[in-house]
Amino acid sequence: MKTVKDVFEQFKIGLADVYDPQESEAIILLILSDLLNTSKAKLKAFPETEIGFPQAEKLTSILQELKTGKPVQYILGHTEFYGLNFKVSPAVLIPRPETEELVQWIIETVKQSESPVINILDIGTGSGCIPISLKHNLLNINAFGIDISTDALEIAKQNAESNKANVNFIEADILNFPGDIALPKFDIIVSNPPYVTLEDKNKMHTNVTDFEPHTALFVPEDDPLIFYKVIADFAKTNLSSNGLIFFEINESFGTETIELLRERSFRNIELRQDMSGRDRMIKAQI
CATH class of the missing domain: 3.40.50.150 (Vaccinia Virus protein VP39)
Structure with a gap:
């Protein structure tokens, strides 16, 4: 079973041609916190947290979309602005x-x-x-x-x-x-x-x-x-x-x-x- 740490490594390699490492990390944190409904701080603190099969499949699909350059906000379908959640x-x-x-x-x-x-x-x-x-x-x-x-x-x-x-x-x-x-x-x-x-x-x-x-x-x-x-x-x-x-x-x-x-x-x-x-x-x- 994949862990949060595994996903970080997979995404950083997969997105190396599209984003710099800092941007990749921000994108991965955004996706994981959204998908797992948890805080970014918790993801960083517990990198060995396991990810279930349905979420792992979803992450593979998201990575393929990200590789095309599609913005993460469009993939997730929403973003935060001035403390509110907006559909995009x-x-x-x-x-x-x-x-x-x-x-x-x-x-x-x-x-x-x-x-x-x-x-x-x-x-x-x-x-x-x-x-x-x-x-x-x-x-x-x-x-x-x-x-x-x-x-x-x-x-x-x-x-x-x-x-x-x-x-x-x-x-x-x-x-x-x-x-x-x-x-x-x-x-x-x-x-x-x-x-x-x-x-x-x-x-x-x-x-x-x-x-x-x-x-x-x-x-x-x-x-x-x-x-x-x-x-x-x-x-x-x-x-x-x-x-x-x-x-x-x-x-x-x-x-x-x-x-x-x-x-x-x-x-x-x-x-x-x-x-x-x-x-x-x-x-x-x-």
């Missing part, structure tokens, strides 16, 4: 830690506000991780999410239900937003829009470029800030007086994103770095 599939981007930092910034901002009720809209909501996390942590908000993808919105609705968060989801293309959709004025508009250029793509891991939804990732080489321009224009019309816009950005275009917001008369523009020290988030006021 190849229809949605896998939520990233830097987006948690953006959510934290919004929560801090709302908590400093004295408004009794705040309307928040997330554009390009994907799995719904941003509005669901905000709604879960802030009592005084009405949360909305827009996405172009029917499949993504289906996942988002399931995530809202499982996390007991009331979020209003709307299917629409922000680049061609229909004039007949009635929306309230928003106090905050947030977006983590597509911003990956062809140059960025060439540096990225194939588990992103081959598996995650391209419509949520990539932008035209000749207009990499297209979504930021359109969303900023949308925000000028749909934000309430003194309303705020929050963006997650491409670290290579911090200055340019600030400039396009200035051109549209946004003020109090603040650029923040993520925990890795990269320009990653912007806040601005209408």
Whole structure:
């Protein structure tokens, strides 16, 4: 019978061409803790723990999928974001830690506000991780999410239900937003829009470029800030007086994103770095 230690060795060898040893270990711990319903600390402390035949078979199947570069989150079908569990599939981007930092910034901002009720809209909501996390942590908000993808919105609705968060989801293309959709004025508009250029793509891991939804990732080489321009224009019309816009950005275009917001008369523009020290988030006021 296999032990936890055997699985670690098998996976590290099997994934040597796909991941470095540190990444492999993190993936193995994630899979085993999920499959065996135990903590990562316990797995490390008791490497001789035996693994039953059904789980061993499942692990062999998972390893084959991982070898193709398929992200572990898609294989397991869920991931954690801001302390909550989110269903994910190849229809949605896998939520990233830097987006948690953006959510934290919004929560801090709302908590400093004295408004009794705040309307928040997330554009390009994907799995719904941003509005669901905000709604879960802030009592005084009405949360909305827009996405172009029917499949993504289906996942988002399931995530809202499982996390007991009331979020209003709307299917629409922000680049061609229909004039007949009635929306309230928003106090905050947030977006983590597509911003990956062809140059960025060439540096990225194939588990992103081959598996995650391209419509949520990539932008035209000749207009990499297209979504930021359109969303900023949308925000000028749909934000309430003194309303705020929050963006997650491409670290290579911090200055340019600030400039396009200035051109549209946004003020109090603040650029923040993520925990890795990269320009990653912007806040601005209408």
